[in-house]
Amino acid sequence: MTDRERFIDIYTKNIKREGADKLLEYLCSDASDFFRAPASTRYHGAYEGGLLEHSLNVYDCLCDYLERDRVKQKYGMNYSPESVAIVSLLHDLCKVNFYVETTRNVKENGVWKTVPYYSIEDKLPYGHGEKSVYIVSGYMRLTRDEAFAIRYHMGFAGAESVNAIGNIGKSFEMFPLAFALSVADMEASYYIEGMPKA
Secondary structure, three states, rough: OHHHHHHHHHHHHHHHOOOHHHHHHHHHHHOOOOOOOOOOOOOOOOOHHHHHHHHHHHHHHHHHHOOOOOHHOOOOOOOOHHHHHHHHHHHOHHHHEEEEEEEEEEEEEOOOEEEEEEEEEOOOOOHHHHHHHHHOOOOOOHHHHHHHHHHOOOOHHHHHOOOHHHHHHHHHOOOHHHHHHHHHHHHHHHHHHHOOOO
C-alpha cells in the first residue's frame, strides 16, 4: 500500500463528518499538492511527498501515545478514532500549495553546483496552526478539542511572543489533545524523520 493509499484508507474509515468527503476530494484534486508537497524547505520531510509521510507519521505517533495506560487512565485522554485522524492527518494543511520548487547554488568539494530546493510562496499568510484550522473549517466543523489541537500542534516551538507561550500552556491544560498532538508532531519530526545536522 502506498502512502497515498494508506492516507485515503485511514481518512475514509475514520472521518465521517459532513464535508469530509469534499475536503478529501480537494486534497486529491489537481488544485492541491498535498500528496506531492514537502513538509519543509530544509528540515524534516524536505522532499516530494514529505508532507504526506509526515502526516502519516504523526497519525502513528498520536495513536501510540494515546494507547499508553497512563495517558488513558491517569490523564483521561480518550478520543474518538475520528478526532485522532482529523488532528493528525490534517494538522499541516497550511502547507498545501505553500512550497515551490526552485534551485540554489551550493559549493561541494570546492565546486559550485546548482541543486533543487524548495522555497516558500505563501498565498494565504494566516499563520501556521491557525491556517490549518481555517482550511479544515471551510469544509467541516471541528470540535473545540480538535481546533485547539491543530492550532497549537507546534507546541512551544511555535511561540512568537510571551503572550503566545501563555496561550500554549493554557491550551495544553484545557485541551489535552493539543498536548498529545504536539508530542506526536515533535516525535515524528525529530525522531522518525530526523532533522539534518547543521
